[in-house]
Amino acid sequence: MSLALLALALIGPAHAHGATREYWIAAVNMPWDVAPNGGDPVMGTTIPPAQRQFTAVIYRRYTSGFRRPWPNTAVSGDNDGMPGPTIRAEVGDTVVMHFRNRDHHYGLRHSMHFHAFRYLPSSDGAFIPFRSGRGGDVPVGGSRIYRLKAVADSYGVWPYHDHSSTMGQSIELGLFGAIVIPRPGEPRPDREFVVYLNNQKGFDTINGRAFIGNTPTFRARTGETVQWDVLALGENFHVFHVHGHRWLRDGTPTDSELLGPSSTLKVRWREGAPGVWYWHCHVESHQDNGMIGLYRVTR
Amino acid sequence: MSLALLALALIGPAHAHGATREYWIAAVNMPWDVAPNGGDPVMGTTIPPAQRQFTAVIYRRYTSGFRRPWPNTAVSGDNDGMPGPTIRAEVGDTVVMHFRNRDHHYGLRHSMHFHAFRYLPSSDGAFIPFRSGRGGDVPVGGSRIYRLKAVADSYGVWPYHDHSSTMGQSIELGLFGAIVIPRPGEPRPDREFVVYLNNQKGFDTINGRAFIGNTPTFRARTGETVQWDVLALGENFHVFHVHGHRWLRDGTPTDSELLGPSSTLKVRWREGAPGVWYWHCHVESHQDNGMIGLYRVTR
Amino acid sequence: MSLALLALALIGPAHAHGATREYWIAAVNMPWDVAPNGGDPVMGTTIPPAQRQFTAVIYRRYTSGFRRPWPNTAVSGDNDGMPGPTIRAEVGDTVVMHFRNRDHHYGLRHSMHFHAFRYLPSSDGAFIPFRSGRGGDVPVGGSRIYRLKAVADSYGVWPYHDHSSTMGQSIELGLFGAIVIPRPGEPRPDREFVVYLNNQKGFDTINGRAFIGNTPTFRARTGETVQWDVLALGENFHVFHVHGHRWLRDGTPTDSELLGPSSTLKVRWREGAPGVWYWHCHVESHQDNGMIGLYRVTR
Numbered sequence: 018m019s020l021a022l023l024a025l026a027l028i029g030p031a032h033a034h035g036a037t038r039e040y041w042i043a044a045v046n047m048p049w050d051v052a053p054n055g056g057d058p059v060m061g062t063t064i065p066p067a068q069r070q071f072t073a074v075i076y077r078r079y080t081s082g083f084r085r086p087w088p089n090t091a092v093s094g095d096n097d098g099m100p101g102p103t104i105r106a107e108v109g110d111t112v113v114m115h116f117r118n119r120d121h122h123y124g125l126r127h128s129m130h131f132h133a134f135r136y137l138p139s140s141d142g143a144f145i146p147f148r149s150g151r152g153g154d155v156p157v158g159g160s161r162i163y164r165l166k167a168v169a170d171s172y173g174v175w176p177y178h179d180h181s182s183t184m185g186q187s188i189e190l191g192l193f194g195a196i197v198i199p200r201p202g203e204p205r206p207d208r209e210f211v212v213y214l215n216n217q218k219g220f221d222t223i224n225g226r227a228f229i230g231n232t233p234t235f236r237a238r239t240g241e242t243v244q245w246d247v248l249a250l251g252e253n254f255h256v257f258h259v260h261g262h263r264w265l266r267d268g269t270p271t272d273s274e275l276l277g278p279s280s281t282l283k284v285r286w287r288e289g290a291p292g293v294w295y296w297h298c299h300v301e302s303h304q305d306n307g308m309i310g311l312y313r314v315t316r
Numbered sequence: 317m318s319l320a321l322l323a324l325a326l327i328g329p330a331h332a333h334g335a336t337r338e339y340w341i342a343a344v345n346m347p348w349d350v351a352p353n354g355g356d357p358v359m360g361t362t363i364p365p366a367q368r369q370f371t372a373v374i375y376r377r378y379t380s381g382f383r384r385p386w387p388n389t390a391v392s393g394d395n396d397g398m399p400g401p402t403i404r405a406e407v408g409d410t411v412v413m414h415f416r417n418r419d420h421h422y423g424l425r426h427s428m429h430f431h432a433f434r435y436l437p438s439s440d441g442a443f444i445p446f447r448s449g450r451g452g453d454v455p456v457g458g459s460r461i462y463r464l465k466a467v468a469d470s471y472g473v474w475p476y477h478d479h480s481s482t483m484g485q486s487i488e489l490g491l492f493g494a495i496v497i498p499r500p501g502e503p504r505p506d507r508e509f510v511v512y513l514n515n516q517k518g519f520d521t522i523n524g525r526a527f528i529g530n531t532p533t534f535r536a537r538t539g540e541t542v543q544w545d546v547l548a549l550g551e552n553f554h555v556f557h558v559h560g561h562r563w564l565r566d567g568t569p570t571d572s573e574l575l576g577p578s579s580t581l582k583v584r585w586r587e588g589a590p591g592v593w594y595w596h597c598h599v600e601s602h603q604d605n606g607m608i609g610l611y612r613v614t615r
Numbered sequence: 616m617s618l619a620l621l622a623l624a625l626i627g628p629a630h631a632h633g634a635t636r637e638y639w640i641a642a643v644n645m646p647w648d649v650a651p652n653g654g655d656p657v658m659g660t661t662i663p664p665a666q667r668q669f670t671a672v673i674y675r676r677y678t679s680g681f682r683r684p685w686p687n688t689a690v691s692g693d694n695d696g697m698p699g700p701t702i703r704a705e706v707g708d709t710v711v712m713h714f715r716n717r718d719h720h721y722g723l724r725h726s727m728h729f730h731a732f733r734y735l736p737s738s739d740g741a742f743i744p745f746r747s748g749r750g751g752d753v754p755v756g757g758s759r760i761y762r763l764k765a766v767a768d769s770y771g772v773w774p775y776h777d778h779s780s781t782m783g784q785s786i787e788l789g790l791f792g793a794i795v796i797p798r799p800g801e802p803r804p805d806r807e808f809v810v811y812l813n814n815q816k817g818f819d820t821i822n823g824r825a826f827i828g829n830t831p832t833f834r835a836r837t838g839e840t841v842q843w844d845v846l847a848l849g850e851n852f853h854v855f856h857v858h859g860h861r862w863l864r865d866g867t868p869t870d871s872e873l874l875g876p877s878s879t880l881k882v883r884w885r886e887g888a889p890g891v892w893y894w895h896c897h898v899e900s901h902q903d904n905g906m907i908g909l910y911r912v913t914r
Contacts, residue, residue, distance in 0.1 A: 058445040060481070132870050133861075138890030141858055145891055145909070146656040146827070170861045170868040182658070185899040229445070252899055254553050254852050254873070256576040260440055263432075263469045267566050267865050270469040272431050273578040275553070277854040279871040279897035292437030293444055299578035301484040302551055311444070358742065359780070528743075553852050555875040559739055562731075562768045566865050569768040571730050572877040574852070591736035592743055598877035600783040600850055610743070 035109030035167070040102070041079040043117040044127045044179075044192060047098060049073035051220050057228040057307070071218055073191040073225070074120045074127070076101025083117060099225030100213045100248075101194030104131075104177065106167040108201050114163040118155045126154035127187055130180030132279065133173065133196045134165035143180035154181040172200040174246040174281040188250050189217050191225060195248055206244035206285060210235045212257070212310075214249040214276060214298060220307040221253070221298065227307025229295075234311040237288045247274075247282040256299035257282055259312065261290045273299055291316050334408030334466070339401070340378040342416040343426045343478075343491060346397060348372035350519050356527040356606070370517060372490040372524070373419045373426070375400025382416060398524030399512045399547075400493030403430075403476065405466040407500050413462040417454045425453035426486055429479030431578065432472065432495045433464035442479040453480040471499040473545040473580040488516050490524060492549050505543035505584060509534045511556070511609075513548040513575060513597060519606040520552070520597065526606025528594075533610040536587045546573075546581040555598035556581055558611065560589050572598055590615050633707030633765070638700070639677040641715040642725045642777075642790060645696060647671035649818050649905070655826040657907070669816060670720050671789040671823070674699025674727075681715060697823030698811045698846075699792030702729075702775065704765040706799050712761040716753045724752035725785055728778030730877065731771065731794045732763035741778035752779040770798040772844040772879040787815050789823060791848050804842035804883060808833045810855070810908075812847040812874060812896060818905040819851070819896065825905025827893075832909040835886045845872075845880040854897040855880055857910065859888045871897055889914050 050070045056063035078087035078096050089096045096102045106112050112134065118127045130142035130153070140163040144153035155161050175196040179187035195211050210233070213224050220227035237243045247257050258273045264284050266274065274282050297309035349369045355362035377386035377395050388395045395401045405411050411433065417426045429441035429452075439462040443452035454460050474495040478486035494510050509532070512523050519526035536542045546556050557572045563583050565573065573581050596608035648668045654661035676685035676694050687694050694700045704710050710732065716725045728740035728751075738761040742751035753759050773794040777785035793809050808831070811822050818825035835841045845855050856871045862882050864872065872880050895907035 059443065130858075135888065136859065138859065138892065141890075141892070143858065143893055144657065145893065170863065173868050175870075185903060188899065250897075250899075254576060256578055258578055260429075260442065261435065261437065265469065270472050271579075272474070273576075273580070275574060275576045275579060275873060277852060277871075277873045277897065278899065279854055279856055280869075280873060281871070290434065292440075294437065294440070295442055295444065299549075299576065300551060301487065301549075301577065305484060553875060555877055557877055559728075559741065560734065560736065564768065569771050570878075571773075572875075572879075574873060574875045574878060589733065591739075593736065593739070594741055594743065598848075598875065600786065600848075600876065604783060 035107065035111060037111045037113060038106055039081065039113045039115065040104065041081060041083050041115045042076050042102065042129070043079060043083060043119045044074055045077045045119045046122040047073050047075055049098065049191065049225060051218055051222060051225065051227045052231045054230045058230055059228070069218070072122050073098065074123060074187060075099055075191040076194050078102035099191045099193070100211060101192070103194065103211060104196045106198050108167050108169060108172055108198060110167045112165040112167070114165065115160065116155065116163060117160045118157050120157055123190070124157050125183045125187060126156050126181045127179050127183065127192060128153045128155055128161070128181040129163055129177055131163065131165055131177045131196065133167070133171045133175035133198060135168045135171065136163065136165045140164050144182055167198050172198045174248065174283045176248050176250060176279050176281065178250055188215070193250050195246055197246055207241035208237045208243040210243065210245050212245060212247045214247070214255050214308060216251040216253055221303040223308055223310055229309055229311050232307070232310035234313060236313045239288050239291055239314060239316050241288050243286060243288050245282070245284040247276065247284065249276040249280060250278050252278070253303070255303060255308070258299040259296040260294040261292065262286060262294070288314055290314060334406065334410060336410045336412060337405055338380065338412045338414065339403065340380060340382050340414045341375050341401065341428070342378060342382060342418045343373055344376045344418045345421040346372050346374055348397065348490065348524060350517055350521060350524065350526045351530045353529045357529055358527070368517070371421050372397065373422060373486060374398055374490040375493050377401035398490045398492070399510060402493065402510060403495045405497050407466050407468060407471055407497060409466045411464040411466070413464060414459065415454065415462060416459045417456050419456055422489070423456050424482045424486060425455050425480045426478050426482065426491060427452045427454055427460070427480040428462055428476055430462065430464055430476045430495065432466070432470045432474035432497060434467045434470065435462065435464050439463050443481055466497050471497045473547065473582045475547050475549060475578050475580065477549055487514070487549050494545055494547055496545055506540035507536045507542040509542065509544050511544055511546045513546070513554045513607060515550040515552055520602040522607055522609055528608055528610050531606070531609035533612060535612045538587050538590055538613060538615050540587050542585060542587050544581070544583040546575065546583060548575040548579060549577050551577070552602070554602060554607070557598040558595040559593040560591065561585060561593070587613055589613060633705065633709060635709045635711060636704055637679065637711045637713065638702060639679060639681050639713045640674050640700065640727070641677060641681060641717045642672055643675045643717045644720040645671050645673055647696065647789065647823060649816055649820060649823065649825050650829045652828045656828055657826070667816070671696065672718050672721060672725070672785060673697055673789040674792050676700035697789045697791070698809060701792065701809060702794045704796050706765050706767060706770055706796060708765045710763040710765070712763060713758065714753065714761065715758045716755050718755055721788070722755050723781045723785060724754050724779045725777050725781065725790060726751045726753055726759070726779040727761055727775055729761065729763055729775045729794065731765070731769045731773035731796060733766045733769065734761065734763045738762050742780055765796050770796045772846065772881045774846050774848060774877050774879065776848055786813070786848050793844055793846055795844055805839035806835045806841040808841065808843050810843055810845045812845070812853045812906060814849040814851055819901040821906055821908055827907055827909050830905070830908035832911060834911045837886050837889055837912060837914050839886050841884060841886050843880070843882040845874065845882065847874040847878060848876050850876070851901070853901060853906070856897040857894040858892040859890065860884060860892070886912055888912060
């Protein structure tokens with residue numbers, strides 16, 4: 018198997034002309050409602066506010082120098098809470114990430130840890146005892162710069178998340194996001210959907226929300242190329258399933274793929290099935306406990 | 317990666333001369349015993365009847381117009397309970413599924429939801445609130461026709477199952493089956509084994525049964541091509557393992573593959589290992605709780 | 616798909632000149648400490664000795680005729696406890712395994728069951744009722760010879776383990792090891808790390824140990840080819856993740872791959888990232904409960 022050789026080829030000299038992208042992202046508090054519509058319309062149940070509302074800690078993107086919040090967009094994962102802003106780069110790019118911890122509500126230490134990129138241990142964002150001090154733990158009011166490089170094998174869909182000493186609690190509170198790096202030469206999809214599976218506050222959540230109407234309703238038109246960026250964090254394993262559609266994995270058609278914490282799926286197809294479709298985790302208790310959404314395809 | 321192009325090629329015009337296959341399937345009650353031999357011969361334990369017997373709801377195939385039950389065959393998954401009748405089609409075929417709900421024992425609503433096929437949302441078999449009424453819920457005495465098309469990326473092994481508002485309960489009671497669509501041009505195997513992993517009545521079941529002697533004992537001869545159609549539904553993740561055999565997955569030999577609810581495996585080899593062999597889920601508690609069977613190979 | 620043909624090609628005549636390798640391995644007792652450093656340095660917690668120490672049962676390799684223990688080496692998995700000695704062979708080789716059960720502490724029956732190899736049912740090492748007697752159960756003081764053949768599709772990383780009637784208990788007590796068979800023509804890696812994920816004594820263990828400093832700290836230099844042989848047994852599913860590195864799976868970069876009991880990963884890269892890095896299971900509770908280690912790369 019030429020795996021080693023292929024790896025060598027991939028790790029070869031990166032693009033000479035990569036751009037440098039600066040991000041300014043802070044961990045901030047915001048009120049969060051797992052089910053703002055008040056319940057589960059499939060089973061017709063309502064959930065009391067106290068059970069579905071809490072103070073979240075999310076990654077929020079700011080303009081240069083943390084002057085003001087980056088404008089929200091309608092695109093899931095762009096700056097509206099959970100997941101945090103999607104970090105985009107091209108192979109060859111350098112990303113300079115300015116991070117601030119503004120979690121005044123909980124007063125917890127936080128950090129950013131990035132998959133996908135090549136970086137020095139000082140930008141790892143995780144605490145290693147006897148070695149690095151608590152550098153992966155940024156206290157409230159503190160800041161840190163992470164320097165990241167998108168190299169030849171960085172393309173794909175990857176998570177970033179808190180990896181401080183509060184990691185488990187912080188990922189449940191909302192400190193997670195997606196990194197998307199296109200394969201060189203790959204055409205951009207017409208639509209891109211970020212789907213982040215997690216377990217939060219006793220619910221099985223998608224992008225921090227539970228039950229249809231609360232979870233995203235994605236939209237596309239026939240003829241468009243759609244891409245699903247599916248990620249998972251937390252405790253559980255999941256099966257990503259979309260009704261009425263199939264895609265190829267290593268040349269074999271499928272409509273149901275496994276994920277576990279930090280594993281991801283990049284799913285693409287050319288849309289040709291108009292209608293309203295479910296997509297959900299196929300673990301029955303997860304689906305019943307919120308991990309389900311809608312997809313509306315029009316002609 | 318040419319995934320998008322390959323997908324396009326696959327979704328191209330289907331076979332011009334596909335057949336239309338009509339199926340008549342009802343959800344019916346039948347008495348079921350998870351362990352008709354009375355226990356687990358590996359550990360020498362017996363299980364009281366009350367713990368292993370219940371009234372199941374299964375998919376039963378009928379002749380045209382639901383006139384009489386389709387003859388049972390010796391082949392697992394053909395019409396003997398769990399899984400329901402295996403739905404077979406070729407790429408290009410149309411399947412017209414006539415469904416009736418005859419679950420008079422529980423009086424539950426039921427449906428059929430199909431993976432594999434292309435279909436309109438009206439044939440999805442799942443209830444979507446605010447949109448479809450309760451069309452995915454067929455009441456007792458009711459009926460429904462699902463129209464399905466085996467398209468270019470429909471080949472493989474896929475599940476079908478209840479997706480009504482009672483989905484979780486109904487899949488445990490027995491409403492699940494397999495769809496098998498050969499890859500165009502692929503030779504038929506000499507033997508085909510349907511293996512359906514589930515959790516039912518507190519047991520880890522294969523085809524609705526637990527412990528060897530109750531679960532299927534499959535048979536083959538050396539020189540034959542055998543195909544294992546392995547499917548899972550329910551709550552759990554599993555590892556399908558066969559003793560004394562290996563197969564290739566994407567060019568790499570394996571004997572242990574992960575499954576989760578609604579994911580499937582198609583495993584093929586040319587038989588060359590005479591003897592009696594175990595096959596089982598390699599999760600220890602699942603194996604101990606019933607998810608194990610025998611495979612007898614003779615010369 | 617040419618799977619069947621490829622399988623046929625693989626099962627063709629094996630190497631004419633395979634060697635015969637004899638192993639002498641006994642199940643023996645030894646005192647074991649899951650966390651010999653006394654606790655978890657990441658969270659700064661200590662664990663009382665009674666909670667982390669027990670009498671293990673491990674596979675220990677001996678010289679011919681069980682005359683004396685095979686010399687330990689510095690390499691993980693070579694003869695120092697858990698996992699048992701790594702069994703190495705080339706495609707075409709015959710392995711004759713002499714096994715003795717010397718578990719005088721617990722007095723349990725034990726066996727060896729091998730993935731990877733072709734063998735007759737009499738060398739399967741698992742008890743099958745009504746058929747084999749309790750041949751898969753070797754009583755204390757008893758012995759057994761297993762005859763194994765590395766055939767064309769035997770290459771890869773595979774587990775071996777107790778498959779007697781005490782399998783669940785015995786795997787937790789330590790009776791597991793790795794089989795490594797290189798793909799014909801594949802160059803040897805410069806470094807090879809055996810990583811065995813399990814659940815033992817309430818901890819999520821790597822090679823029988825929990826928490827960094829207790830779990831292995833692997834070492835490599837930039838420019839070296841490193842191979843991670845990752846295996847899992849027990850009850851749980853895991854996600855193997857390494858910080859600061861990526862590898863290819865079927866042509867797609869990844870840094871997080873799923874495993875379940877008896878599934879394995881062979882991960883290779885050419886090292887180019889100096890520093891101290893975490894590697895761990897990305898299931899949060901597993902990581903917090905011990906399933907994490909260090910990797911030191913120097914120039």
